[in-house]
Amino acid sequence: MVEVKVYTGGSVKAKKVDESAFGDRILARTLKDAVVMYEANARAGTVKTKTRGEVAGPNSKLWKQKHTGRARMGTTKGNIWRGGGLVFGPRPRNYTYQMPVKARRSALRNAIYSKFKDNEVAIADGWPEGKPSTKQAFGILNALGMPRSALVVTESQDNNLHLSLRNVPHVSVRPASDLNAHEVLLYRYLVLTPGAMELLQGKLGKSDKKNAASKTADSKKSVSKKAAANPAVESEES
Secondary structure, three states, rough: EEEEEEEEEEEEEEEEHHHHHHHOOOOOOHHHHHHHHHHHHHOOOOOOOOOOOOOOOOOOOOOOOOOOOOOOOOOOOOOOOOOOOOOOOOOOOOOOOOOHHHHHHHHHHHHHHHHOOOOOEEEEEOOOOOOOOHHHHHHHHHHHHOOOOOEEEEOOOHHHHHHHHHHOOOEEEEEEHHOOOOHHHHHEEEEOHHOOOOOHHHHHOOHHHHHHHHHHHHHHHHHHHHHHHHHHHHHHHH
């Protein structure tokens, strides 16, 4: 159980939350793989240099091949000349690739778990309704002590809250359905609405039944491995 800040009714209180629903340890390799994938997918891949065949200029020799006392030379479009073509330069390419769906879900679950472990999660209610209000929305973040580098997660698309916080630097608003591990790790604080918290627990959290089933399966596997390793002991006991 970890203690998180809860903003409701204009005041900040503390509440115990069970973070084990999102994991029990930090999966550094999975998080690293997810971050590299999301950053690679964001690359435009449009960088390009010109080869000697694409550089503008004449194709004639600078001077005759022999009897000048100088090194033999062709066109100025060669790579050894200033303004010439580049050898093995970058070319346009697609950097996009995808991790397996289960791996991406595991990374998101573990990223949220890491925020709970670092005490960087808060639950807030009372966001602006009716019309946007930057003063009211930013006041909630100030009350929580999270005015900068915060990701506000809502249960569904909330255009009103988006308009309220879009001018606040280093603060973003995302619906829970658009959340990914890269965005969770990009910001220092994670601010959830009560609805978003319940949605993430139901969508990503590990239930007690699943945990019990996995522990039972692991214990059965360990027993079977021990029996296979020591068949003589098992026969004597029988």
